[in-house]
Amino acid sequence: MASVALPQPDRAIVSRRDAIAEDLRRLVGPQSAVISDEDGRRAYETDALTAYRQLPLAVVLPSTTEEISRVLRYCHQHGIKVVARGAGTSLSGGALPAADAVVVAVTRMNRVIEIDYMNRVARVQVGITNLGISEAVKAQDFFYAPDPSSQLACTLAGNIGMNSGGAHCLKYGVTTNNVLGLKMVLMDGEIIEIGGAHLDAPGYDLLGLVIGSEGQFGIVTEATVRILRSAEGARPMLLGFDSSEIAGQCVSAIIGAGIIPVAIEFMDRPAIHVCEAFAKAGYPMDVEALLIIEVEGSEEEMTDLLNVITELAKPFRPKTLRISQSAEQSAAIWKGRKSAFGAIGRISDYYCMDGTIPLGKLGEVLVAITHICDRAGLRVANIFHAGDGNLHPLILYDSNNAQQAERAEQAGNEILQLCVASGGCLTGEHGVGIEKRDLMRVQFTETDLLAQMRIKTVFDPKWLLNSAKVFPLEGREAALEAA
């Protein structure tokens, strides 16, 4: 595993670690911290893509936007690379440090600044956890919509970096659809504000460019996010099928009939069994594919909608058709799904893919994924957001077995190439990071990549921000020339 090459660290910078750390300490206040000892840095050596590890040059835990501005201006002047970090839950290695880079982790900046129910926005520091935003507005029955599975731990900062989605984005959209304003620090230390509490920002859509830019354009410190009033109620149902293909056809039939449930989640047999063992959610054990379909509304509305979905599902002969009967059952059903990665992690190491495909290709793609993993001699569990075609095949392997690890990574690459060939993409919500950097040419031409890299150069002309990631290392010169 870990076959993606990391750039050679700049020895001259690494050798100046102590002096740089001293300088950084002078730039931040007593509330903040600079970590340069090896044990301290060790805590930051990886993220949720644990196959890749690098001890950072130093770690700064700032408390204010102004401190980040001073730190970035200093690093800019001295040509020192910077990696921004939230909670370190990236599955694509987006927060992986570099030996010659300062990690700036925004986790201490986690305050809610203002909640404005009339305008339905909240202004927060981005170190707040995703769930923390919803918790802050829960008493008024409001919530923040994007809900990645890691929402208990992951920060809004990381969500903005990766344009994170979640199980409910079929109805509510992803991060870029739910953020109205940002305060960010550019690499030269300049602080800019984009957008605000109004719905459209003026001029070019800089928000749209920054969200999902994987920490390569600047460090975001504050955000104005949309908060929404919660539905009166939400209820999931379980539909079990004899094959994944039929489950996929059922999803198409539901959407084709004009019903957009708030979530449609899919699990195949291996995933069902592991999740059921962990969460005791009452999932059927005798089906090949399971759909969790959730609807929202009043009691009567939910009953009506679930009845319509039931009727639409009948021609596909579901083996299981069960509507949640209580809040406890609903919670258990979601606990099983949301803890799926953790549950599978308890039985095996896994490599989690994140490609998206057109829904109509679901059956053939799942068959092909099985073949790819069979050939590699590895097991795979499939969990994904069926409504939007975002696949999460989890390839199981033993990280102590180097050969197996390599085969897992290779199988993962083949799956992603399959997604692109099927009309989809490399990543639906986890980001490119280090993991998929060298696959970018599968999806994009040189011209496509150059158009993107030029935007990187607009924001960060010296390419100091998270620069080992996203773009293949070779071919970057042309973009730099444009600076």
Add this chain to the structure above:
Amino acid sequence: MVTNMRPVDEREFSRVLAEATATRTPVALTGAGTKERIGRPINAAATVSTRAMRGVTLYEPSEMVMSARAATPLTQIEEALAERGQMLAFEPVELASLSGGEAGQATIAGVFATNIAGSRRVRVGAARDHLLGIRAVNGRGDIFKSGGRVMKNVTGVDLCRGLAGSWGTLAVMSEVTFKVVPLPETTATLILLGLPDEIAIEVLCAAMGTPFEVSGAAHLQPSLVARLWHQGLRRQGQAITALRIENFAKSVTYRLGRLEQHLRVYGEIHEMDDENSLAFWGELRQLSVLQGNDAPVWRISTPPGAGPKVVAAISAYMECRAFYDWSGGLVWAEVLPTTDAGAADIRRVIATHGGHATLIRAEPQVRAAVEVFQPLEAGLERLSRKLKAAFDPAGILNPGRMYANF
């Protein structure tokens, strides 16, 4: 270089734009030309039109996705969608109708290039939120793509949104792929009459804060109600505050009832049925109340609660008629013609309350003299200039359309 060109595909577009860059010849990019009288006038030697590139290239109703070439007319797209019980969620307003243009002729790429959205934007997002993928040609003549046809895609820099709302100053989109949604089974509207602006916006914001998924929240001052096409409403002769619910028939009935309970304290509530609702929201989409004269019109985006304050402050300087949409977050303000169309005062008001203002309708000499788009903060302007240079280093694409000097 020929002065008027209609490249037939993106390869020909590429050649034309590469040559324009080589010869530093500024070009005006157009589609159907329905928004030609919006924005700053362009001084270009040539006009390059997308009009030869049309047609729907992909439509998968069960995946809620459609692709179309640049100049496919909006009406053609909406007809194709309606045949399969679907629509564009963001309900683009007909800007053409403000300057005497023909409704429905706007091209799909023009809709995305100007990021135009209508009343439903308050619930579902703007045009940019529904754009999934693009093929485009930049000022260098490079053909590139971004995004794709799938609903979720975070692969690389999001150039789709980067081009949305750039008014043809960065690149020409040769093909767009976008998300579509089911048509609602039933539409209904709640109407309150005679509310002052401040109270009306309070009602709209309160309604948006309920769980009933209000999909339109608008308020018309009496002077604009007098211009409505809908006779029954026009005859009311007083301010109209309107809330739209779209859903299955049974849900609409239930939600109307619940919403009425919430809002009863604000006065008598009238219900409008499906047919009348479609007519009313349809004419808001046509901007009917701003048609038929040539007084300057401003489009002001501000936090919803600040909408009435902005209008009151502007009214202190000049006569102003306001149509509020997006629960107060979007103000269409018609003012009396002056040499700067009120720009100096309006921008001062905006600076106090937050947001931005675009001069949508004005005589060409006014649009040439004032900042049509909101002037940017220094930092954002620097980034925007660099962004323009990254796509269009010779500055040939619609130069000056958005900002005087880039």
